[in-house]
Amino acid sequence: MTADRLPEPVRSALGRVNHGVLVDFAELEAVRRRFDEDQASSLAAYLHAAQSPNTLRAYRSDWVAWSAWCAAEGRTSLPADPLDVAVYLATAADTLKPDGAPAFSPSTLDRKSAAIAAVHAANGLPSPTRSDVVRLTLRGIRRARRSLPRRKRPVLLQTLEALLAERPEPGWPTGVARRRDALLLLVGFAGALRRGELAGLALEDVTVDVDARSGEPLLLVGLGVTKTDQTGQHQQRVVLPRGSRRPTCPVCAFADWVDLLEVHREGGHAALLELLSAESAAEPSVHRCHTYRQPASARGPLFPSVSRHGRLGAVPMSGRAVADLVQRYAERAGLDPTLFGGHSLRxxxxTQAALGGASDREIMRQGRWVNPRTVHRYIRTANPLEDNAVTRLGL
Structure with missing residues (x-):
């Protein structure tokens, strides 16, 4: 819920201070009382840049909910009393959906607590969430639920091929989404990218290169700010080799997509229509990546929005749109779409690499995981008997 959707009495009760802080730290009242407008604005800008846009959106929503609860209960949201925060989280934990399921997961309640802490930090105030009463309340909620986190089902190679088979038909106007979605699925899978990383890619982030040992073409995909590199200082990148088959070759998919974007850039919508109208319905089987030369002028979002009429948007897809795309193709392939999402590609x-015998180190390098325990969960899913002493019991 956003601030403008709150009931008028609640919105009025929030007051200027609370409303200003919840928007995006743009009105830091404690700062403005001590410093001039330029100094306060500079601080607000850097505090805003400290978090990803997705995190900020979630924190805004969480802060609105917390402020509304305080207004309704006659409590103070900033600075907050730790006991008030604990009662708020406990109340939220007991909130149920119409079907009787909990409205908020333990991880969502952790995020609500983090949002309250972030706003206090932005105002130079001690965090109420560090108190024992808040920490013990969250621990009690997790123990009371005693449920494993719901993880999306992984898209294995066979599933990936099934998703690719459900893309729109070649030709106009569906050929635009067909080419874009092929590249998105292959880059997301082979690059082990998060949905936000996929959505944030630009054309200039991808370079066609050649493997010095084999002479085979490959893609180098540069990543900016990521979950494990919030400042982008390490300049992380992943390499995508040429696929053994044309339909699953990331380099060929990139060449097909960039050719389409270049035609659109030079000739507009009419040129795009002409290109795709002459497109054959037969799936090409011959690799083209050995002869492909990347245009130097390629710029803009790698995965722009595409309308059902084949028109390319100027803005990139959102992370939510990436997840919806995976679910849509999963449903077309006869799979339960609720079991899949943007994280399914990563x-x-x-999981597929573990099934293929890749080591922990190899999987962590491509996926940029920093915690081996995360990778071990995928390996156990792929082959629970691998390196397991139960096979030596002689049963």
Whole structure:
């Protein structure tokens, strides 16, 4: 819920201070009382840059909910009393959906607590969430639930091929989404990318290169700010080799997509229509990546939005749109779409690589995991008997 959707009495009760802080730390009242407008604005800008846009959106929503609860209960949201925060989290934990299921997962309640802490930090105030009463309340909620986190099902290679088979038909206007979605699925799977990383890619982030040992073409995909590199200082990148078959070759998919974007850039919508109208319905089987030369002028989002009429948007897809795309193709392939999402591609890479005999180190390098325990979960999913002493019991 956003601030403008709150009931008028609640919105009025929030007051200027609370509303200003919840928007995006743009009105830091404690700062403005001591410093001039330029100094306060500079601080607000850097505090805003400290978090990803997705995190900020979630924190805004969480802060609105917390402020509304305080207004309704006659409590103070900033600075907050730790006991008030604990009661708020306990109340939220007991909130149920119409079907009787909990409205908020333990991880969501952790995020609500983090949002309250972030706003206090932005105002130079001690965090109420560090108190024992809040920490013990969250621990009690997790123990009371005693449920494993719901993880999306991994897209394995066989599933990936099934998703690719459900893309729209070649030709106009569906050929635009067909080419874009092929590249998105292959890059997300082979690159072990998160949905936000996929959505944030630009054309200039991808370079066609050649493997010095084999002479085979490959893609180098540069990543900016990532979950494990919030400042982008390490300049992480992943390499995508040429596929053994044309339909699953990331380099060929990139060449097909960039050719389409270049035609659109030079000739507009009419040129795009002409290109795809002459496109054959037969799936090409011959690799083209050995002869492909990447245009130097390629710029803009790698995965822009595409309308059902084949028109390319100027803005990139969102992370939510990436997840919806995976679910849509899963449903077309006869799979339960609720079991899949944007993370299914990244999870599929780790699981498929483990099935193929890749080591922990190899999987962690491509997926940029820093905690081996995360990778071990995927390996156990892929082959629970691998390196397991139960096979030596002689049963």
């Amino acid at each position: 999870a599929g890479f780790a």
